[in-house]
Amino acid sequence: MFKTKSYHGTSPQIVSNIFAHGISVSLGGGELGQGFYTGEHLHEAKAWAYQKTKSKKDNVIEFEHNDEDILNLDIEELNHSQANIKRYELKRTNQTRTYLFNVDLVWSPIVGTDRVSGIQYKWESTISETLLNNPVQTTKTII
16 A cells, blocks of 8 residues: 655644644645645755744654545646646735635645745645544654
8 A cells, every 4th residue: 555645844833733633724824725735845844844933843744644545535636837827816816815626635836936846735625634634544743
């Protein structure tokens, strides 16, 4: 069985809150709208967390899921051009904290810079929230 890993960089306080209360996909927002964001690269998550908090300690959560569980989700996949257009549209209409694709998971390149830096996963449904919070299928480790 194959596994998919992804990482969420944030503040140590939010890491503690996630471990205490779980993840809510309705709380976060970003360049592609409302949801909980993870990325494929640990170094990206560490850089994001450091940029937000200037702390290098206890600020990244690692998620590990069975690929089969991911592939059973309703996924919207965006290429770089589509993601850039959507990001521009959401910024222009002030929807970066509210927009939903109405799928379980959005799979997209990270946009907003001139360089290609990796893939991001935007978890936005209650189905994906359940998967993120399921201790049987998700290993959460503070890095």
